[in-house]
Amino acid sequence: MARISVDTGKCIGSAQCVLAAPDVFDQDDDGFVTVLDASPSGDAESTARTARGICPAQAITVHD
Amino acid sequence: MTSTDLVPFMMRRPGVPFPPPEYEGFRTKPGLTKAALPSGETVWLVTRHEEVRAVLTDPRISSNPTHEGFPRPSRTVGAPSADDVPGWFVSLDPPDHNRFRKALIPEFTVRRIRALRPAVEQIVDHAIDQMLAKGNTAELVEDFSLTVPSLVISALLGVPKVDRDFFEEKTKVLVTLTSTDEQRDKASEHLLRYINRLITIKSKRPGDDLISKLLQGGLLTPQELSGVSMLLLIAGHETTANNISLGVVTLLQQKQWIDDDRMIEELLRYHSVADLVALRVAIEDVEIGGQLVRAGEGIVPLVAGANHDPDMFERPDEFDPSRSATGHVAFGYGVHQCLGQNLVRLEMDVAYRGLFRRIPTLEVAVPLEELRFKYDGVLFGLHALPVRW
Numbered sequence: 001m002a003r004i005s006v007d008t009g010k011c012i013g014s015a016q017c018v019l020a021a022p023d024v025f026d027q028d029d030d031g032f033v034t035v036l037d038a039s040p041s042g043d044a045e046s047t048a049r050t051a052r053g054i055c056p057a058q059a060i061t062v063h064d
Numbered sequence: 065m066t067s068t069d070l071v072p073f074m075m076r077r078p079g080v081p082f083p084p085p086e087y088e089g090f091r092t093k094p095g096l097t098k099a100a101l102p103s104g105e106t107v108w109l110v111t112r113h114e115e116v117r118a119v120l121t122d123p124r125i126s127s128n129p130t131h132e133g134f135p136r137p138s139r140t141v142g143a144p145s146a147d148d149v150p151g152w153f154v155s156l157d158p159p160d161h162n163r164f165r166k167a168l169i170p171e172f173t174v175r176r177i178r179a180l181r182p183a184v185e186q187i188v189d190h191a192i193d194q195m196l197a198k199g200n201t202a203e204l205v206e207d208f209s210l211t212v213p214s215l216v217i218s219a220l221l222g223v224p225k226v227d228r229d230f231f232e233e234k235t236k237v238l239v240t241l242t243s244t245d246e247q248r249d250k251a252s253e254h255l256l257r258y259i260n261r262l263i264t265i266k267s268k269r270p271g272d273d274l275i276s277k278l279l280q281g282g283l284l285t286p287q288e289l290s291g292v293s294m295l296l297l298i299a300g301h302e303t304t305a306n307n308i309s310l311g312v313v314t315l316l317q318q319k320q321w322i323d324d325d326r327m328i329e330e331l332l333r334y335h336s337v338a339d340l341v342a343l344r345v346a347i348e349d350v351e352i353g354g355q356l357v358r359a360g361e362g363i364v365p366l367v368a369g370a371n372h373d374p375d376m377f378e379r380p381d382e383f384d385p386s387r388s389a390t391g392h393v394a395f396g397y398g399v400h401q402c403l404g405q406n407l408v409r410l411e412m413d414v415a416y417r418g419l420f421r422r423i424p425t426l427e428v429a430v431p432l433e434e435l436r437f438k439y440d441g442v443l444f445g446l447h448a449l450p451v452r453w
């Protein structure tokens with residue numbers, strides 16, 4: 001299991017995380033990232049890591 | 065460095081998917097490659113995935129064309145600055161850029177874009193109806209690939225149906241490579257005037273469209289909004305059209321992938337149509353990939369180079385949707401990463417579903433060698449795509 005945090009100040013609303021890890025991330029009405037599952041495990045954890053890797057704003061941190 | 069050491073830029077693409085073969089040489093040698101633009105200006109070319117991403121996220125590297133040394137590969141890419149066109153936020157750096165992005169992203173969320181599906185389906189269906197009504201051949205670029213994004217963006221902006229023909233006609237002039245500068249200037253003037261009128265109308269009688277919502281949001285001035293509308297119109301047009309056309313050619317060659325959703329990401333990576341779009345200039349000295357780039361030197365991160373970097377994507381020149389193509393930079397990276405990317409994914413999905421389901425016998429009507437590719441264009445694509453069924 002990993003812990004997820006996001007920096008909404010950096011987020012540019014690209015929704016890459018929502019597409020890559022829909023169980024972990026969502027967008028609020030303003031388009032910014034919100035975390036649905038802050039401690040994902042299993043598949044959700046690996047998709048969260050993918051999202052971290054592709055987030056164009058480097059706004060996602062995965063704490064091991 | 066003397067001028068004889070410089071490679072001339074831009075390079076030609078040899079064929080359907082591939083980035084210019086020179087890129088591989090650039091990628092495998094240390095540092096960056098210095099190249100000469102037709103104007104004689106020099107720029108640094110960046111071809112490795114990691115370094116393209118580094119360039120596009122470095123705050124010492126700017127998107128603002130008013131800085132000394134900003135690359136100008138040709139007239140059509142001579143990017144306007146936000147001084148010339150208020151609201152042209154692709155040319156602004158943070159923090160000035162933030163306000164625009166913030167105002168726009170609520171209109172481009174995954175949810176919002178999903179809600180557009182029925183409207184996009186209707187547009188695609190209608191374009192196919194018209195093709196079918198004309199007989200059993202078509203020129204797909206004109207009849208479909210350009211028409212669909214044009215109608216989608218005008219629906220999004222809230223252009224009334226009665227004005228769509230005008231709108232589509234002017235936009236076509238703007239994005240057709242064979243248009244003369246004069247024709248292009250005129251079309252752009254007409255469009256800008258039209259958009260300004262639309263903004264005035266919508267400020268009095270708001271509708272359920274992007275322009276009305278942005279006016280009500282109050283984050284942007286009407287003048288900025290007209291620049292933003294033009295940017296959305298131009299940014300989303302030829303890029304999407306080229307992607308759709310090239311995708312049809314590639315999918316017809318490898319039909320087993322037509323129903324596989326993963327083909328969309330792979331098509332974006334494979335064709336990388338916007339290879340030369342993300343132009344930059346260093347505003348402080350910065351080291352990239354072991355190369356010192358001085359303040360005032362132009363940088364061209366090559367998206368097709370990065371997307372065909374074998375360190376990132378194995379067998380990069382093969383079209384293989386079963387790979388995970390996520391992480392490609394076909395839409396750029398960093399704060400300017402394409403605002404329209406989720407709309408593009410929707411348009412491609414609806415376009416291919418429509419075309420291949422409704423015209424199952426669709427085929428390219430000429431041998432592949434006879435297709436006219438935009439080998440020297442800023443955006444890679446096809447001038448024309450004759451098809452039959």
Ligand code: HEM
Nearest residue numbers: 153154299300303304307338342395396400402403404408
């Ligand atoms: C396949 C189609 C498309 C491709 C390959 C593409 C590619 C790109 C790229 C590479 C950038 C980054 C430019 C930079 O970093 O300087 C970009 C930015 C942008 N694109 Fe797209 N694009 C496409 C379609 C669209 C569509 C349909 C729209 C609009 C509805 C759009 C709107 C924009 C805007 C507004 C920006 C600037 C974003 C910013 O500066 O924050 N694009 N696009």
Ligand code: SF4
Nearest residue numbers: 011012014015017055
């Ligand atoms: S991928 Fe990054 S920038 Fe895009 S919405 Fe998620 S957190 Fe924000």
